[in-house]
Amino acid sequence: MAADTLILAAVALPVAAGATVALFHRSPNLREAATLTAAALLFLCVAALLPTILAGGRPALRLFEVLPGLELAFSVEPLGMLFALIASGLWIVNSLYSIGYMRGNNEAKQTRFYVCFALAIAAAMGIAFSANVFTLFVFYELLTLITYPLVTHHGTDKARSGGRIYLGLLVGTSIVFLLPALVFTWHVAGTTDFTPGGILGDKLSGFALGGLLALYMFGIGKAALMPFHRWLPAAMVAPTPVSALLHAVAVVKAGVFSVVKVIVYVFGTETLAAAENTDWLVAIAGFTIVAASVVALNADNLKRRLAYSTVSQLSYVVLAAALLAPLSVIGAALHIAAHALGKITLFFAAGAIYTAAHKTEVSQLDGIGRRMPWTMGAFAIGALSMIGLPPAAGFVSKWYMLSGAMAASHWPAVAVIAGSTLLNAGYFLPIVYRAFLRPASAEDALHPHGEAPLPMVIALSLTAVGTVALFFQPDVPLALARQMLGGMP
Amino acid sequence: MSVAAHLPALQVVLPLAAAPLAVLLRNRTAAFALVLAATWAAFAISVLMWQQVAASGPLSYALGSWPPPWGIEYRVDALSALVLMLVSGVAAVVLPYCRASIEREIRRDNHYLFYAMFALCLSGLLGIAITGDAFNLFVFLEISSLSSYVLIALGRDRRALLAAYQYLIMGTIGATFIVIGVGLLYLMTGTLNLADMSVRLQSVTSHRPVLAALAFLTVGISLKLALFPLHQWLPNAYAYAPSAVSAFLAATATKVSVYALLRFYFSVFGEGAVFKQLPMAEFMLVLALAGMFVASAVAIFQDNLKRLFAYSSVAQIGYIVLGISFDSVTGLTATVVHLVNHAVTKGALFLLLGAVMAAMGGVTLARVRGIGRVMPRTTFGIVLCGLSLIGVPGTAGFVSKWYLILAAMEKGQWWLVFLIVLSSLLAVAYVWRFVEAAYFRAPRADLAQVREAPLALALPAWLMVGATVWFGLDTSVTVGSAARAAAMLLGAVP
Numbered sequence: 001m002a003a004d005t006l007i008l009a010a011v012a013l014p015v016a017a018g019a020t021v022a023l024f025h026r027s028p029n030l031r032e033a034a035t036l037t038a039a040a041l042l043f044l045c046v047a048a049l050l051p052t053i054l055a056g057g058r059p060a061l062r063l064f065e066v067l068p069g070l071e072l073a074f075s076v077e078p079l080g081m082l083f084a085l086i087a088s089g090l091w092i093v094n095s096l097y098s099i100g101y102m103r104g105n106n107e108a109k110q111t112r113f114y115v116c117f118a119l120a121i122a123a124a125m126g127i128a129f130s131a132n133v134f135t136l137f138v139f140y141e142l143l144t145l146i147t148y149p150l151v152t153h154h155g156t157d158k159a160r161s162g163g164r165i166y167l168g169l170l171v172g173t174s175i176v177f178l179l180p181a182l183v184f185t186w187h188v189a190g191t192t193d194f195t196p197g198g199i200l201g202d203k204l205s206g207f208a209l210g211g212l213l214a215l216y217m218f219g220i221g222k223a224a225l226m227p228f229h230r231w232l233p234a235a236m237v238a239p240t241p242v243s244a245l246l247h248a249v250a251v252v253k254a255g256v257f258s259v260v261k262v263i264v265y266v267f268g269t270e271t272l273a274a275a276e277n278t279d280w281l282v283a284i285a286g287f288t289i290v291a292a293s294v295v296a297l298n299a300d301n302l303k304r305r306l307a308y309s310t311v312s313q314l315s316y317v318v319l320a321a322a323l324l325a326p327l328s329v330i331g332a333a334l335h336i337a338a339h340a341l342g343k344i345t346l347f348f349a350a351g352a353i354y355t356a357a358h359k360t361e362v363s364q365l366d367g368i369g370r371r372m373p374w375t376m377g378a379f380a381i382g383a384l385s386m387i388g389l390p391p392a393a394g395f396v397s398k399w400y401m402l403s404g405a406m407a408a409s410h411w412p413a414v415a416v417i418a419g420s421t422l423l424n425a426g427y428f429l430p431i432v433y434r435a436f437l438r439p440a441s442a443e444d445a446l447h448p449h450g451e452a453p454l455p456m457v458i459a460l461s462l463t464a465v466g467t468v469a470l471f472f473q474p475d476v477p478l479a480l481a482r483q484m485l486g487g488m489p
Numbered sequence: 490m491s492v493a494a495h496l497p498a499l500q501v502v503l504p505l506a507a508a509p510l511a512v513l514l515r516n517r518t519a520a521f522a523l524v525l526a527a528t529w530a531a532f533a534i535s536v537l538m539w540q541q542v543a544a545s546g547p548l549s550y551a552l553g554s555w556p557p558p559w560g561i562e563y564r565v566d567a568l569s570a571l572v573l574m575l576v577s578g579v580a581a582v583v584l585p586y587c588r589a590s591i592e593r594e595i596r597r598d599n600h601y602l603f604y605a606m607f608a609l610c611l612s613g614l615l616g617i618a619i620t621g622d623a624f625n626l627f628v629f630l631e632i633s634s635l636s637s638y639v640l641i642a643l644g645r646d647r648r649a650l651l652a653a654y655q656y657l658i659m660g661t662i663g664a665t666f667i668v669i670g671v672g673l674l675y676l677m678t679g680t681l682n683l684a685d686m687s688v689r690l691q692s693v694t695s696h697r698p699v700l701a702a703l704a705f706l707t708v709g710i711s712l713k714l715a716l717f718p719l720h721q722w723l724p725n726a727y728a729y730a731p732s733a734v735s736a737f738l739a740a741t742a743t744k745v746s747v748y749a750l751l752r753f754y755f756s757v758f759g760e761g762a763v764f765k766q767l768p769m770a771e772f773m774l775v776l777a778l779a780g781m782f783v784a785s786a787v788a789i790f791q792d793n794l795k796r797l798f799a800y801s802s803v804a805q806i807g808y809i810v811l812g813i814s815f816d817s818v819t820g821l822t823a824t825v826v827h828l829v830n831h832a833v834t835k836g837a838l839f840l841l842l843g844a845v846m847a848a849m850g851g852v853t854l855a856r857v858r859g860i861g862r863v864m865p866r867t868t869f870g871i872v873l874c875g876l877s878l879i880g881v882p883g884t885a886g887f888v889s890k891w892y893l894i895l896a897a898m899e900k901g902q903w904w905l906v907f908l909i910v911l912s913s914l915l916a917v918a919y920v921w922r923f924v925e926a927a928y929f930r931a932p933r934a935d936l937a938q939v940r941e942a943p944l945a946l947a948l949p950a951w952l953m954v955g956a957t958v959w960f961g962l963d964t965s966v967t968v969g970s971a972a973r974a975a976a977m978l979l980g981a982v983p
Contacts, residue, residue: 064962064963066888066961066962066963066964067888067891067964067968068968072962134882137882138882138883141881141882141883142883145876145881149928152928152929155928155929159929160925160929164921167917167921168917171879171914171917172914172917175879175880175910175913175914175917176907176910176911176914179880179890179894179910180894180898180906180907180910183891183894183895183898183906184898186895187895187898187899
């Protein structure tokens with residue numbers, strides 16, 4: 001197939017999947033088969049684009065012009081390729097997991113769930129392949145709106161108030177900051193196309209450049225930079241598969257992906273490096289890393305702890321990109337992949353624990369490792385990746401980020417990365433310790449349970465294996481990350 | 490002369506003639522068929538004329554072959570062609586909807602009168618947009634106003650009578666102001682032809698009467714277009730009128746008044762006189778901003794959805810007027826684009842609300858709760874229109890907002906950029922009150938068996954919803970015409 005057909009297919013397939021799922025709402029087995037098939041086909045489509053990209057091709061597809069000079073258009077570049085690979089690959093695993101979870105917990109409105117899920121993936125693909133800021137903005141807003149029914153899936157008062165925070169912050173930041181940033185970019189540069197080396201060049205300087213950067217960074221609320229991070233913990237009222245794929249992978253990665261993309265392709269790392277008024281971004285990202293970790297340290301609810309860990313990990317990506325050193329920008333791209341695999345494993349485990357043992361708090365997890373060895377084993381691997389220890393993928397990305405910070409002689413950033421590693425260890429290792437080394441409470445003995453349903457265990461084992469595999473074989477993400485910077489080391 | 494040469498006259502005459510004929514027929518089906526034929530013909534004519542204007546510039550038609558400035562001139566330029574197409578297009582969609590809608594809301598033996606009034610109102614609105622004569626404009630304004638008072642008063646709710654009366658009083662005051670303004674201009678220039686008036690104003694030495702004319706016209710037209718704080722008549726009129734009437738008036742009446750304002754400001758007084766010598770820009774800016782924020786904030790606290798979206802209209806009129814206050818090509822493009830986009834969005838919204846009204850017997854938030862379950866398609870349509878009001882990309886509202894923000898940036902007024910986007914957040918708040926009521930609550934027990942809207946109501950409504958989305962993606966007609974109209978108003982092209 002031609003490359004532009006593949007691009008269109010990547011966005012259209014999930015939409016078609018949504019329609020098919022809705023069609024089969026009376027027979028759950030066919031419905032789930034549709035989701036799985038679409039996920040597999042989507043991954044094949046995306047993977048088929050990989051050789052072209054690695055060979056230096058940049059396939060593009062123009063849909064139509066909305067306003068003069070403002071096109072809805074797709075173009076595949078290395079970073080988008082990486083994001084699309086992760087999102088589509090993990091959709092397969094996550095669908096497997098969803099089936100186990102949604103059936104295991106007898107969730108209501110499963111058809112709506114699968115339809116919205118497929119559409120959310122379509123929006124994520126649109127973001128990954130967007131050729132300009134305008135297209136990115138369109139799919140970014142779509143992703144927020146489509147995930148809203150997923151976040152509020154349970155329809156309770158708690159879901160509604162969580163949904164308000166989710167929508168209020170994401171739509172609020174995108175309209176108040178990102179939209180003016182988009183219009184201003186177009187006003188100044190006359191284009192919003194993502195271009196290697198940036199499009200602003202010498203058109204902006206000083207305060208205006210710093211201001212535009214601030215509009216983008218806070219406008220991309222999905223990157224959860226403080227103080228606009230509260231939507232992420234609020235989104236945890238959603239069923240766990242949503243938290244796993246969307247709020248550990250698709251939505252939040254769309255956020256940091258957009259951040260890296262804007263820094264590399266709109267501003268250009270060299271333009272930013274030459275500018276003043278941009279250091280604050282490193283400071284805010286560093287602060288978010290540490291502050292979110294401290295909150296995570298004190299959170300007893302497992303999903304809440306994971307959510308704050310995500311807030312913190314997302315800011316690694318922002319920090320690494322903001323350092324502007326080639327090595328750290330490569331680290332940022334790698335961390336998008338590494339964190340996705342690790343965090344989805346952790347969320348899968350949290351959902352498995354909830355399904356099998358109906359437990360949600362960290363303090364209830366004593367001795368659970370002996371009843372759910374696969375789940376907690378996978379959890380331990382995910383935790384290692386978060387901390388950044390071998391043999392997990394997180395180590396590789398952290399290595400690059402740290403090298404970049406050192407190469408740039410940015411010692412505060414080095415201190416934040418190193419110090420936060422300790423904090424990460426501080427909130428993940430106790431969970432592993434409780435699960436495997438502490439005896440189960442007497443009350444637990446009265447409620448025997450084993451592992452979660454098989455599809456869930458398979459799914460979380462797969463992502464755990466992936467986390468380790470990425471440590472030994474980081475070639476493809478690494479090659480893509482290097483290409484993003486035009487072949488630099 | 491062939492028929493083609495008489496298109497400008499036919500544009501108004503067809504619906505105008507249909508009105509008394511409908512009364513004579515005294516049969517609701519025949520009246521409907523007649524008015525429908527006239528309306529669709531009017532739409533076809535407006536499309537033809539729009540194409541002609543886009544291809545070969547403005548059309549001028551001397552009524553009764555009396556050449557201007559002695560006779561009445563009908564003049565179709567980039568702006569009026571667009572407004573004519575908008576008004577007749579909305580009417581062409583709303584009228585088929587009327588048949589099914591008024592069945593439930595108006596006594597059967599009054600139906601033929603309803604159609605007559607509808608045709609009269611349409612011809613009045615079209616007349617305002619097409620005429621090149623100041624007094625003729627006033628006459629058409631009265632025709633459309635008087636017929637719309639009747640249409641509103643036909644509402645089933647008894648409060649419709651009070652609302653119509655309120656509108657009658659305010660509308661009459663507005664019309665009086667307008668006729669005084671026109672009279673003063675006639676006094677000073679000795680002509681009623683708008684183009685001629687504009688030329689002769691240049692040589693008028695006494696400025697005080699001209700200033701008075703400007704003031705009277707501004708206040709009078711602002712009343713008709715419901716500029717904050719002269720909007721008091723609008724929420725009740727929209728809320729208690731028959732559903733189809735709410736949709737038609739919300740999409741057209743205030744928009745045509747905006748057209749009249751643009752016409753007087755830019756084609757008669759001239760941009761220099763209004764904005765350079767007088768602080769009109771600041772004046773309109775303040776009122777527009779106040780409308781955007783106050784009316785949106787009031788909308789958040791409404792329990793009746795028709796009132797809620799009526800207040801939203803007042804706020805959206807704020808955006809339209811804000812564009813005028815920029816006094817730039819981009820700003821006026823924003824005004825004209827939003828005029829069309831908001832008309833389509835609000836038209837769709839009120840058509841959908843009419844379907845809800847028909848199914849559930851009311852549109853208060855308490856009554857429609859859980860509607861997402863019983864009328865999923867209609868609910869989804871309302872949400873789509875709501876997204877357009879917010880300005881989400883992919884909807885018409887986004888295009889308007891884009892130009893407004895761009896216009897503010899061109900002026901370097903960043904504080905305005907942020908006020909514009911902040912006011913959009915208020916729209917999120919009032920739209921989401923509906924979303925939460927629709928999807929998070931269980932339907933009332935007695936309404937749990939309600940069915941989805943019948944095709945006769947759903948089809949016209951979805952045509953408009955489709956246009957709301959279409960104009961967010963393909964802007965060649967809307968932005969193209971608006972940019973031409975803006976350039977014309979500012980004198981860059983004829």
